[in-house]
Amino acid sequence: MRIGVVTFPGSLDDADAARAVRLAGGEAVALWHGDADLHGVDAVVLPGGFSYGDYLRCGAISRFAPVMTEVVAWAGRGLPVLGICNGFQILCESHLLPGALIRNDHRKFVCRDQRLRIENNRTPWTSAYAENAEVTIVLKNGEGGFVADEPTLDRLEGEGRVVARYLDDNPNGSLHDIAGITNEHGNVVGLMPHPEHAVEDLTGAGTDGLGFFAGLTALTAR
Amino acid sequence: MPKREILDPQGKAVLGALPRLGFEGVVDVRQGKRFEVEVEGAPDDERLAEVRRMAETLLANPVIEDFVVTVEAVEPAERERDDV
Numbered sequence: 607m608r609i610g611v612v613t614f615p616g617s618l619d620d621a622d623a624a625r626a627v628r629l630a631g632g633e634a635v636a637l638w639h640g641d642a643d644l645h646g647v648d649a650v651v652l653p654g655g656f657s658y659g660d661y662l663r664c665g666a667i668s669r670f671a672p673v674m675t676e677v678v679a680w681a682g683r684g685l686p687v688l689g690i691c692n693g694f695q696i697l698c699e700s701h702l703l704p705g706a707l708i709r710n711d712h713r714k715f716v717c718r719d720q721r722l723r724i725e726n727n728r729t730p731w732t733s734a735y736a737e738n739a740e741v742t743i744v745l746k747n748g749e750g751g752f753v754a755d756e757p758t759l760d761r762l763e764g765e766g767r768v769v770a771r772y773l774d775d776n777p778n779g780s781l782h783d784i785a786g787i788t789n790e791h792g793n794v795v796g797l798m799p800h801p802e803h804a805v806e807d808l809t810g811a812g813t814d815g816l817g818f819f820a821g822l823t824a825l826t827a828r
Numbered sequence: 829m830p831k832r833e834i835l836d837p838q839g840k841a842v843l844g845a846l847p848r849l850g851f852e853g854v855v856d857v858r859q860g861k862r863f864e865v866e867v868e869g870a871p872d873d874e875r876l877a878e879v880r881r882m883a884e885t886l887l888a889n890p891v892i893e894d895f896v897v898t899v900e901a902v903e904p905a906e907r908e909r910d911d912v
Contacts, residue, residue, distance in 0.1 A: 706892045
């Protein structure tokens with residue numbers, strides 16, 4: 607199982623994402639924003655950070671990076687793609703996922719261990735979790751408020767496309783407490799919290815995040 | 829500009845600051861962006877259509893933002909001053 611991790615200028619969590627892939631039993635393949643080639647990987651992670659300095663809007667410029675042309679094309683053919691935090695913003699800007707992410711309603715950067723419910727375990731990224739599993743994963747964002755118009759929210763809810771929802775306390779003003787969503791086909795997932803920071807007991811909030819990377823490895827091993 | 833129905837935290841922060849400075853009677857503030865795109869030649873329909881495409885594609889995110897395109901002439905002297 608070869609999982610590509612894209613590095614954009616300003617990516618911060620690419621090394622942690624690659625480490626999470628390896629800990630889950632996969633092979634991490636470094637992909638470069640300027641290289642319009644996915645090098646035959648089986649899945650792609652768009653990691654967190656501040657790609658292109660968040661200039662213009664978070665993810666707006668990364669969307670047009672050469673590698674994204676390939677990611678968009680292959681996502682349309684079913685390639686599993688996970689966008690974490692800034693990666694989620696890039697997926698929305700790319701129109702691979704609906705809606706947008708705006709500045710936290712309380713206007714402060716938030717960094718904490720966040721309880722979540724995994725409501726959709728039918729995506730390749732969440733298949734390791736039991737349905738409605740409650741997990742704790744690191745959250746850190748300044749522009750993590752998920753917004754979409756009412757018809758879009760109704761569609762996401764009606765089709766079971768809310769992958770993860772905040773529990774206890776909404777950290778950023780996301781509508782419907784949405785922490786993560788998936789596309790119609792379930793292969794593209796965007797997630798605001800950071801599962802790649804919750805994969806080892808030594809650091810972070812336990813190992814609840816490992817499932818996002820382990821599920822995929824188990825799927826292809828079959 | 830952020831669409832009416834989209835929360836604008838930056839505008840809210842400015843709205844909160846104004847009364848502290850003694851500016852009364854402000855009921856709402858919304859904060860947007862302005863891009864000055866300088867183009868070659870006359871701004872004919874074709875050129876303006878292209879600028880609108882730029883706005884839809886990159887400058888604005890139509891999911892959360894509305895935009896308007898207006899034309900302003902750039903005086904040659906002003907352009908030189910900018911270059912200094």
